[in-house]
Every structure is written in C-alpha cells, then in structure tokens.
Amino acid sequence: MEDMKVIVTMVGQEWASPGSILDLFLESFRNGMGTKPLLNHLLIVALDNKAFEYCKSVHPHCFYLSNSSIRHARNKQLSLPLLKNNFWIEVTELGYSFVYTDADVMWLRNPIPQVDGLKPITVACDVHPGDLQSINNIMDGGFFYVRSNRVTSKYFKYRELRRILYTNSQDQSLCEETVVNRELFKTLELRFTYMERNLYGGFCQQNVNTSTIHTLRANCCDDTESKVHDLKLLLEDWKNFTKKISMEGWSSPFTWRAPSKCKG
Template sequence: MEDRTVIVTIVDEKWASHGSVFDVFLASFRIGQGTKRLLDHLVVVTVSSQAFQLCKSKHPHCFQLTTFVPKLAANMQLGVPDYHMLIRKRNNFLLEVLQLGYSFVFTEADVMWLRSPISYIHPTNDITIPCELDSGDSQGRSNNPDSGFFYVKSTEFSIELFKYWKLDGVLYPNSHAESLCDEIWISKEIIEIIGGKISFLNTENFGEFCQPSKDVSEVYTMHGNCCDSVERKVHDLKLVLDDWINFKAPSSNTSSGMLPWRAPSKCNA
C-alpha cells in the first residue's frame, strides 16, 4: 500500500495444505467486497519449508520464518502454555516489521475477509483493534479475545509498546496475556505513560465463532476460532463463505434484511 502498510498472516504446513485453512482464507479475499485487490498487499509468513513451498504454489508473497515456534493448531486454546508462547513469538516478529518501518494489518489465517475493513482504520491512530474493554471483569475479557484482526501503525509509540511486551515476556514468562486486547488492558498504565492513540472497533462488525455474530449484513470479518480440529474449522469456514455468497447473490431476497450465520456448526458445538 502507498503508506507502507502490509497485511500479515502466519501459516504452518497443516494450515497451508491443499483444501485446508489457507485455501479458504484466500477464497474469502477473492469473493469479498473490496478485498480482492488487497491480495497484492498480503504477506504470508510460513513456519516451515514445507509450508513455504505450499504457500508459493498459491500466493506470490510468501516469507519463511524458521525460528517461529510453536506450530499452529486448530485447538490452540486460551490458557494453554503453547498459546501464550505463540502470542509472544508473534508479537516479537511483528515488532521486527514495525522496526523496518512497515505498518501492518495482522490477520489470523482462519479469518474470513468478507468486506474490506480498511475503511475502519483511522490513519492517525497507532493501533486499531476490535475489543470490548469497557467491562471491569477481567475474566470476561479473557473469554472475549480479539477477533483475529488488528492494525498497528509503525510509530515510536507502537515500537516502544511492542518492545515493552517483549521485555515483559522475558521477565515474566508465566504471565498470561490471552490476546492483544488483553495485552492492551494489562499495559494500560504503560500506554498512558508512553502516549499513543488506540481505536477500539465494534466487535459486532468483526465476528468470531466463540461469540457468533447474528447478521451477515453487519460483518466485515469472521474469525473461525473455538474449534477443536482443522477439519471442523475448514467445514465451518466454508459455511461462512457459502452464506456470504448466498447473501450477495442478485436473486437473494435477504440482502436487505437480517440473515443469520449457519456457522459455527461443527465448531464450538
């Protein structure tokens, strides 16, 4: 993009294999509203040579990062040690992207891009993320993670914040931030000291299987989380795309009214 913004996702060989999560992810960009052009700005980070080769057969912008561990898993759940390590490894890599002068939209590969969310990103703010942080209930926040999508602008504030999270992970390896939303809440005093602008998006527009959105017409992205296998995840992500296609069909009589999602069907059942 003109302002050195890239879209970043991460896959391993299981997610990148033919007919798996990555294929459905790319399909969502191709059929989404205003999303196909964004494929030119999508950088796919792979965590193994096999995943890299699979990625290169499907997408022109693939980057192999061999030091990224652990591997992804469909059933990577909140509260599991590997999940916390995954979040920290991801944030450390994203810090390197920021230090190179690139802003980014990070998206999990199991997020369906149905409409372009770029218009929701305020260009002067440092971080834009779908979160509900107005509740004082920390348990409630942990049960409502970010929806697999967030934007970070390469600024002095964002770089210092990600550096702080990296240092915090070294000093306190047993502390458990469940998501970037959780990181922001835990670090709110540091954020006030450093200074910066964070925009919180309405989670109604950025859906997830953990708390399914009720209306196709309101959703920009849909995150296939809360799933205990890759096969179940792929099945339900395909349901999301089918519902979207039906919603957008010229002959559809539901395009102006509420249409509920069929997913999750096999996930979170």
C-alpha cells in the first residue's frame, strides 16, 4: 500500500475474544488472495479496555479509542458516535487516507486496487434506484475509502456539529448518508462513487460470484454467535475453494454453506 494510507476496523469486547469475529477477520487476511501483506497496514481500534487488551495479544497495531486518546475530545466526555467521528477528523487532518472495514467483513481478495483513488470517497453500497430514500433498501457492504483532503475533513466536522446540535439524531452509516443526504455532498462539493456491485457481498445476498468477490459481510444475522458460526463456514469453504484452484486450475461452480444460522 501507499504511504499515508491505512486500513481501520473497530471492535468492542463482544467481538474481541478467543474464537471471536476479530479472530476470523484476521484469519481472512491470512488466507485471502493478496491480502496477507495488508495486515502490516491494519489498525484495530478498540472501543473498550477488554477489546484493547485482547487486540494486543493477536495483532501488533492496536489503538484504544477513549476521550483521553483523541485530541479534540480531551477534557470533555463524548458519546461513542462523536468519539468515532472525532477519530476520523484527526486521521484526515494528519494526512492519512484510510479504508474502513467492519470486522464482520471477510477480506477474500484485496479490494484496494478497485477503489477509485481520484474520488474523495468510495463506498460499498448497493442502492436500489427505484427507492433512493428508503434506508431499508440499501445493502451496506461495511467498507469505504476516504482520501485525506480539506473537503473530507470538513465533512466529518459537519457530522460532529450536527450530532452536537441534534443530540437525538440517528447515527447513519456513510453508506446511508450518500443516499439520504445527497444535497449535503453536493453543497460540500464532495464527490463519491460506489464500488462495483460484483466486488462485495453479504449473507443477505443469495448469489455470490466466487470469481469476482473481494469482500463478504456477515449481515442478516440476529446475534454474534450466528455471525461466528457462519463466518467459520465461509472461511472453511473459501480455503477449500482456493486450494482447488491452485491444484486443478479453474474448477466447477462453487457452493457456499453459509449462511446457515444467519437469515440469508
């Protein structure tokens, strides 16, 4: 990866323990196509002390996100959404462009070369064009890229101000914001692009193309236990798939066992 570009994920204690989602997330990097070297660029942001202690035992680059660790938050107590947003402000102001990925997103291939580096924001977001205002019709791939510049920093500062002024406002993902707040992006002159739909997927999606898929998210799961169960199946199947490719060349269509406990 280029200098001044990092990969970031965030976990709390529920997702950071032996046999947890964090373990499976790291395993996907070790077994994905072209993804293992990316671990050197991965920063795991722990949202509590237990997650931070476990992170240090499995990965060299960990950061404990607290009010005392963020320059903008010192001497005041911020809610977790505001704390996260202040973290993004500091990252962009330090000149770092970043790829954010949820920890329940398995990296099967390296998606970074597919990012449009000329656009300030690239997001994995499947929008149904017939109903752009309905959040329920958006498939969020749990992955986005932000290029550090004046406009992206201004965007995160706007989000901070909005949450301070409207304390009961809904915490929307970046994927959702690109749909419901398009006028804001136009006002800020902040260009964004959606990733190609065949590059990412999730358990909500019925058909996943193994020849093109880069990241796959454990969505449509009611609980963490179901996520862990189905992600284990996913990674086992992926290992078998890649082994067949290396031994036999391109093989016949592949069948995933996951999702099993998740809704799919």
